[in-house]
Amino acid sequence: MAYQLYRNTTLGNSLQESLDELIQSQQITPQLALQVLLQFDKAINSALAQRVRNRVNFRGSLNTYRFCDNVWTFVLNDVEFREVTELVKVDKVKIVACDGKSKYGIRYK
Amino acid sequence: MWQRGPVMLPSLFQALHQLYYDPNIENKNLAQKWLMQAQVSPQAWHFSWLLLHMDKVPEIQYFGASALHIKISRYWNDIPADQYESLKSQLFTHITRCSSASGTASLRGPWAAFHLGCLLLVALVTITYRQWRGGEADVRDVMWESCATQGCGSPGGWGARGMCSSGGMDALAAHAGEAMPSIDSGCACRYVNTLLKLIPPVLGLQEQLRQAVQSGDMETSHGICRIAVALGENHSRALLDQVEHWQSFLALVNMIMFCTGIPGHYPVNETTSSLTLTFWYTLQDDILSFEPDKQAVYQQVYRPVYFQLVDVLLHKAQFPSDEEYGFWSSDEKEQFRIYRVDISDTLMYVYEMLGAELLSSLYDKLGRLLTNTEQPSTWQHTEALLYGFQSIAETIDVNYSDVVPGLIGLIPRISISNVQLADTVMFTIGALSEWLADHPVMINNVLPLVLQALGNPELSISSVSTLKKICRECKYDLPPYAANIVAVSQEVLMKQIHKTSQCMWLMQALGFLLSALQVEEILKNLHSLITPYIQQLEKLADETPNPSNKLAIIHILGLLSNLFTTLDISHHDDDHESTEVKKLPVQQGPNPVVVVLQQVFQLIQKVLSKWLNDAQVVESVCAIFEKSVKTLLDDFAPMVPQLCEMLGQMYSTIPQASAIDLTRQLVHIFAHEPAHFPPIKALFLLVTSVTLTLFQQGPRDHPDIVDSFMQLLAQALKRKPDLFLCSNLDVKAVFQCGVLSLKFPEAPTVKASCGFFTELLPRCGEIAPVGQVVHENGKVLLQAVLEGVGGQASRSLMDHFAEILFALNKHCFSYLSVWIKEAMQQDGFPSARVSPEQKETFSQQILRERVNKRRVKEMVKEFTLLCRGLHGTEYTADY
Numbered sequence: 012m013a014y015q016l017y018r019n020t021t022l023g024n025s026l027q028e029s030l031d032e033l034i035q036s037q038q039i040t041p042q043l044a045l046q047v048l049l050q051f052d053k054a055i056n057s058a059l060a061q062r063v064r065n066r067v068n069f070r071g072s073l074n075t076y077r078f079c080d081n082v083w084t085f086v087l088n089d090v091e092f093r094e095v096t097e098l099v100k101v102d103k104v105k106i107v108a109c110d111g112k113s114k115y116g117i118r119y120k
Numbered sequence: 121m122w123q124r125g126p127v128m129l130p131s132l133f134q135a136l137h138q139l140y141y142d143p144n145i146e147n148k149n150l151a152q153k154w155l156m157q158a159q160v161s162p163q164a165w166h167f168s169w170l171l172l173h174m175d176k177v178p179e180i181q182y183f184g185a186s187a188l189h190i191k192i193s194r195y196w197n198d199i200p201a202d203q204y205e206s207l208k209s210q211l212f213t214h215i216t217r218c219s220s221a222s223g224t225a226s227l228r229g230p231w232a233a234f235h236l237g238c239l240l241l242v243a244l245v246t247i248t249y250r251q252w253r254g255g256e257a258d259v260r261d262v263m264w265e266s267c268a269t270q271g272c273g274s275p276g277g278w279g280a281r282g283m284c285s286s287g288g289m290d291a292l293a294a295h296a297g298e299a300m301p302s303i304d305s306g307c308a309c310r311y312v313n314t315l316l317k318l319i320p321p322v323l324g325l326q327e328q329l330r331q332a333v334q335s336g337d338m339e340t341s342h343g344i345c346r347i348a349v350a351l352g353e354n355h356s357r358a359l360l361d362q363v364e365h366w367q368s369f370l371a372l373v374n375m376i377m378f379c380t381g382i383p384g385h386y387p388v389n390e391t392t393s394s395l396t397l398t399f400w401y402t403l404q405d406d407i408l409s410f411e412p413d414k415q416a417v418y419q420q421v422y423r424p425v426y427f428q429l430v431d432v433l434l435h436k437a438q439f440p441s442d443e444e445y446g447f448w449s450s451d452e453k454e455q456f457r458i459y460r461v462d463i464s465d466t467l468m469y470v471y472e473m474l475g476a477e478l479l480s481s482l483y484d485k486l487g488r489l490l491t492n493t494e495q496p497s498t499w500q501h502t503e504a505l506l507y508g509f510q511s512i513a514e515t516i517d518v519n520y521s522d523v524v525p526g527l528i529g530l531i532p533r534i535s536i537s538n539v540q541l542a543d544t545v546m547f548t549i550g551a552l553s554e555w556l557a558d559h560p561v562m563i564n565n566v567l568p569l570v571l572q573a574l575g576n577p578e579l580s581i582s583s584v585s586t587l588k589k590i591c592r593e594c595k596y597d598l599p600p601y602a603a604n605i606v607a608v609s610q611e612v613l614m615k616q617i618h619k620t621s622q623c624m625w626l627m628q629a630l631g632f633l634l635s636a637l638q639v640e641e642i643l644k645n646l647h648s649l650i651t652p653y654i655q656q657l658e659k660l661a662d663e664t665p666n667p668s669n670k671l672a673i674i675h676i677l678g679l680l681s682n683l684f685t686t687l688d689i690s691h692h693d694d695d696h697e698s699t700e701v702k703k704l705p706v707q708q709g710p711n712p713v714v715v716v717l718q719q720v721f722q723l724i725q726k727v728l729s730k731w732l733n734d735a736q737v738v739e740s741v742c743a744i745f746e747k748s749v750k751t752l753l754d755d756f757a758p759m760v761p762q763l764c765e766m767l768g769q770m771y772s773t774i775p776q777a778s779a780i781d782l783t784r785q786l787v788h789i790f791a792h793e794p795a796h797f798p799p800i801k802a803l804f805l806l807v808t809s810v811t812l813t814l815f816q817q818g819p820r821d822h823p824d825i826v827d828s829f830m831q832l833l834a835q836a837l838k839r840k841p842d843l844f845l846c847s848n849l850d851v852k853a854v855f856q857c858g859v860l861s862l863k864f865p866e867a868p869t870v871k872a873s874c875g876f877f878t879e880l881l882p883r884c885g886e887i888a889p890v891g892q893v894v895h896e897n898g899k900v901l902l903q904a905v906l907e908g909v910g911g912q913a914s915r916s917l918m919d920h921f922a923e924i925l926f927a928l929n930k931h932c933f934s935y936l937s938v939w940i941k942e943a944m945q946q947d948g949f950p951s952a953r954v955s956p957e958q959k960e961t962f963s964q965q966i967l968r969e970r971v972n973k974r975r976v977k978e979m980v981k982e983f984t985l986l987c988r989g990l991h992g993t994e995y996t997a998d999y
Contacts, residue, residue, distance in 0.1 A: 015998060024867075024916040030995075031915055031988065041993040043149065048995065064458040066465075068515050096585040096625045098592065 013052040014109050017059070026051055060111065068093045071104065083108040129167060132158060133180065140179055159187040165198065172214060312358050315351075319359075319368050322348055326375055333382060338390060345379040345392045352376055353399040357406045366421065373403070373425060381432040385440050387455040388448060393436055394459060397466050400429060404473050419473075426470055430478065434508050437463045438500040439540055464511035471512050476521055482508050483523035490533050502534060503541045506548050513551035524555055528562050532569065539578045546573055546582035553589040560597035563590070567601060571608045574626075577617050584622045584629070591632035592686075598633055599641075605633055606645050613679075614652065620675060624682040631686030642689070642712040653679060654720060661726045670737065673727060677740035680720075684713050685747040690755065711755040713748055721762055728766070732773050742778035749785050757796045760786065764799035768806045775810055780828035783807055784835045791839035804836060805848050812850065815857045823866040830861055830872035837879035844887050851889045855880075855897055862904045867914055874920035877901065881927035898932055899939040906943055909980055910950025910987045915999070922980040925966055926973050937967055951987035958986055 017023050030044040071090030077083070085106040092099045135158070138151040158164065164187045171184025191198070192207075199207060325344045332340035352359075352372050359369045376396050384390040404426070407418045437460050439445060448456070471478055486505045489497040509527060518524055531549070536542045549566045556563050570590065573583035587605070591598065598605065609626055612618060618626065630649065634642045653676045660669045660676075689711060724741055731737035745763055749756050764786070771779045783803055790796045811829045819826050833854065836843045844851055858880070861873035884891040894901075905921050907913075913921065928936045943949065944959040954962075962983045969975050981999060985991040990999075 018998075019916075024914070028867075028914045028916065031990070034990065034995075035911060035988060039145075040149070041990060041995040043145065045993075045995040064461055066461055095581070096588055096628075 013049075013056040015048075015052050016107060016109060017052065017055045018048065022055070023051065065094070069104075074103075081110055129170065132167065132171070132183075136179060136183055155183070159183075159190050160194070162198075164188075164191050169210070312362060315355050315358060316362060316365055316368065318351060319372055322351055323371055323375060326378075329375075329378070333390075336389075338392070341379075341382065341390070342392050342395070345376075345382075345395050348372060348375050348379065349395050349399050353402050356399075356403050357409075360403075360406055360418070370421065370425075373422075377425070377428065377432065380429065381436065385444075385456070386436065386459045388440075388452055394462060397462055400426075400466060401469055404469065408473065423474065426473055427478075427481065430467065430470060430474070430481070430508070433463045433466060434504045437507055438504045440500075442538070460507070464507070464514075467508055467511040468515050471516055476523075479509070479512065479518065479521050479523050483527055486530060487526070490530055499535075499538045499541045503538075503544045506534075506541075506544045510544060510548040510551045513548065513555070518552070518555055519558055524552060525559070525562065528552070528565050531566060542573060542576075542579050543582040546570065546579060546586045550582075550586035550589040553586075553593040556590065557593040557597070560594060563594060563597060563601070566590075567605075571605065574608055574612050575617065580618045580622045584618060584625045588625050588629035588632070591629040595632050595636040599637055602633055602637060602641070602645065606630065606649060610649060610652075620678070623675075624678055627679050627682040628686045631683045631688075635686065635688050639689070639709065639712055642687075643715060646712060646716055650680065650683070650716065654723065657720075657723055657727065661723060661730065665730055665734070670731070670734065673731070674736060674740045677727075677737075677744055681740070681744040681747045684717075684744065685751060687713055688751045690753075710758060711752055713752055714755060714758055717745075717748060717759055718762075721759075721766075725766055728770060732770065735776055735778075738770065738774070738776050739778045742776075742782045746778075746782050746785055749782070749789060753789055754793070757790070757793065760790060760796050761799045764803040768803050771807055771810055775814055775822070775825055777822075777824040777828040780807060780811075780825065780832050784828070784832045787832065787835050787839055797840070801840075801843060801846070804832070804843060805846060807832065808849060808854065812853050812857060815853075815860065819857075819860065820864075823864055823869045826857075826861050826864065827866070827869040827872045830858065830869070830876045833858070834872070834876045834879045837876075837883060841883050841887055844883070844890055849889075851893045852897065855893045855901075859897075859901055859904045862901075862908060863912065867917060870908070870913060870917055871920055874917070874924055878920075878923045878927055881924070881931050884931045894932060895935060898928065898935055899942070902928065902936065902939045903943055906950040909984045911984070915984060915988075918980050918984050919977050922977040923973070925980065926969075926976045929966060929970050929976075933967075933970070940966065953989045954983075954986050958983075 018027065027048070030039070030047060033039045034041055034044055069087075069090055069092045071087035074086040074088050076085050083106070085104075085108070087104045087106070088102060090101050090104045092101070132155075135151045135155050138147055139155060142148055142151065158167075168184040168188040168191065171180050171187070173181075176184075325347065329341055329344045331337075332344065356369075359365070359372075362369070376399055380393050380396040380400075382390045382393050386393055403422070407415060407422055410418060440448075445453075482505055486502070486509075489502055489505065512518065513524075531545060534541070534545060536545060546569075549570060552566075556566070567590070570583055570586050573579045574587065576583070587609075591605075609630055613623060613626065634645055637645065657673065657676050660673050663669050724744070728738070728741055745759075748759075763782075767779050767783060770776070783800075786800045787804060790800055807829075811825065814822060814825065843849065858873050858876050861876075862870055864870055864873075880890060881894065884894050901924070905924050908921050909918065940963045944956075944963055962979065965979045966976065969979065982991070985996055985999065990996045
């Protein structure tokens with residue numbers, strides 16, 4: 012199973028909205044919708060790991076940190092994000108980070 | 121279609137055919153479900169072997185292999201202990217057959233290798249299980265014994281005799297590699313002897329690895345590398361802890377180092393080295409996690425290894441010859457760029473371990489390279505070393521490094537003969553901009569290079585971004601150079617050397633630069649900088665609108681707004697510590713940006729009068745003022761009346777969202793400035809009136825305007841609620857528009873509408889017109905909210921609807937208890953899927969919860985799932 016944390020993104024929410032509509036109009040079953048979501052998880056995890064290579068540096072003051080169930084959650088204040096030419100400052104950032112190296116189970120297909 | 125009871129082969133074939141080839145989704149789902157049940161049935165022990173015969177098509181063989189794997193993984197207890205050997209033997213027999221077949225014409229392609237990999241994985245899992253159950257079984261001995269029984273010889277010979285095709289080796293290694301972590305860290309510490317015994321056979325593959333590298337067999341080298349990295353990366357901590365076997369693990373580390381430094385350029389000549397990069401992170405993390413005493417010992421061994429790694433990575437980061445690079449496709453160049461970024465990340469991480477000594481080492485190498493007249497260096501070598509510096513300086517605070525002055529001194533000595541080298545020089549200077557801010561005496565060593573590069577279109581991105589960084593970080597030390605910087609920038613802008621984006625960045629850089637000057641100097645430089653553009657704009661304003669002059673107008677307006685984004689003489693964004701010494705005294709008199717804006721205001725109005733119908737031009741005009749307002753804040757006050765009048769005229773003629781957004785900014789900043797607020801109030805009322813007219817005509821074509829309008833209303837309620845006391849404001853009409861907006865399909869519009877109501881409802885008590893409207897029309901609002909919860913709105917918006925319910929409950933409780941009962945009495949409302957009892961339960965829950973907003977959100981989410989028929993499904997399990 013790939014990480015599901017990208018479901019609550021614009022793309023993930025749009026997909027779920029479309030799937031909800033198809034379920035409500037009985038064009039697909041909830042089970043098939045789940046399979047689609049699982050495929051979305053795989054696809055987006057893979058795409059983010061392999062196809063996105065822009066780098067943004069950031070630094071700020073660490074307000075809180077938490078490590079639970081192999082997931083890190085940080086809250087930072089007064090954060091600067093630096094890309095090639097852009098510098099963006101924000102008051103508060105919450106970072107949820109899952110282990111990028113975890114191995115997935117043996118897949119059926 | 122297929123028989124119940126014992127699974128029959130014809131049924132399996134039929135189901136598989138249906139799964140793969142039936143066009144009907146329902147049939148595929150049925151077939152999948154049946155096949156999954158078949159795989160776990162008792163008959164699977166029997167039929168899986170039958171399906172593995174070579175005469176079957178790959179899909180059938182794969183299903184058989186997969187079924188066998190599942191049976192062994194989950195139903196191990198079905199196998200009597202005295203049959204383990206027989207089972208292993210059968211497995212290896214089949215592996216051998218597949219290996220032989222993959223080398224012949226009978227079964228080619230990825231299926232054979234994949235099949236092979238699956239079976240080997242099954243075997244490994246089998247052996248692992250046996251080990252867990254039996255106690256001291258030795259993984260390697262079992263594998264060796266099995267291979268010997270089959271006449272395969274050693275695993276090394278096994279591979280050497282082509283038992284695995286080159287494609288097979290990679291798949292084999294992939295599955296072996298995937299199997300390694302299945303002996304996860306919890307087990308690893310219990311079976312560390314087994315891990316240690318895995319190292320020699322892996323090291324035994326080194327010769328084969330070297331041969332594969334020499335012969336250019338990428339798949340074999342890739343496969344062997346994967347095995348070594350899998351063992352090292354997944355079990356480095358367990359193996360590091362075996363102090364008495366440190367040499368063995370070090371040998372594995374050196375094998376991985378060989379893989380990192382594999383000859384050839386990535387990705388054209390090799391694709392293996394990138395596999396090793398995460399191993400180095402893991403090893404470093406494990407070493408640095410030891411207690412200080414133990415860490416010191418390991419550092420003695422591994423610091424030299426990591427210095428070697430740096431050399432290897434910098435070598436791998438080198439560009440190929442110009443001629444060779446010219447033949448690469450754009451995709452290969454992009455992959456190489458990404459690879460270099462990965463190397464950069466690794467170097468940055470390695471700095472944590474090696475510290476300042478790493479920078480000293482890089483500096484020494486660069487110095488020797490540049491001063492060695494006997495053996496001139498290649499530009500690739502120089503560029504790679506600089507790239508190493510850049511990688512570290514970009515993210516690490518190098519302020520305390522004593523090599524940076526020397527590095528800055530070396531930069532002018534670099535013979536820049538090549539675009540890639542020039543780019544890296546620029547980016548390295550940019551990475552050192554914060555250091556330069558603390559050592560301004562060195563600015564003059566690098567600034568001429570940057571200004572010279574500005575004239576080269578090939579260095580557009582690197583030179584402009586570097587200048588911007590320097591202007592941002594070092595602005596207080598740049599006044600002596602300001603005239604020169606402005607002159608060079610003006611020249612390149614006039615010559616149109618750079619693309620639009622870089623022109624905008626350049627204006628931002630100039631904004632930073634001018635911020636640090638005295639007001640008279642700022643005005644003088646502004647005048648010389650923007651006068652040519654003003655003249656151009658005057659000419660364009662007289663012309664008849666057409667596509668080409670539209671682009672020119674938008675470009676000029678963009679330049680101005682980017683300049684005003686960063687031209688901030690009040691120093692709001694400055695770091696307090698650094699400005700204590702350098703900060704200029706607070707400016708007296710009007711802000712120079714305001715002076716300029718007032719001078720160009722009429723011209724902008726003239727442009728607008730011709731381009732009022734064009735959303736992009738209007739947006740560009742609004743952007744100038746929006747960016748200026750954000751930077752100037754209170755200093756913008758003198759412009760407020762003129763701007764409000766312009767916006768009012770603009771919006772009355774053609775309503776556009778950008779005008780509302782600017783109005784919102786003005787409300788936000790000047791809400792508590794009684795002297796400046798009257799024109800803003802008039803503008804707010806005008807915008808509201810025009811938008812209400814738009815709603816009467818049909819707002820569906822303008823979701824962006826509705827979105828912005830709802831946000832404006834929310835902002836007004838937050839910052840200046842007494843705007844809603846104005847007799848000119850039809851609160852009821854505004855309320856009704858909000859209710860309509862809740863039904864838009866566009867999520868941002870609905871969210872903004874929810875935000876409006878969340879701000880409005882708490883004001884029931886303090887603003888009489890609001891209270892009256894809510895009490896008279898609140899039921900309609902509740903109806904709309906419940907419709908949304910019932911399924912009309914996206915599930916992602918339920919939290920926002922919940923906030924409205926919470927606010928109604930808190931501020932209109934007595935009304936809500938009546939409204940909700942009446943609304944829920946309607947049959948089939950808000951969904952035909954919920955029963956009257958469920959509706960009653962939900963109503964009671966909402967009414968009871970007046971304190972905990974999170975709880976209300978949970979209730980709404982549960983109820984919406986019921987309404988949509990999704991409650992209890994796995995699909996929404998994490999909702």
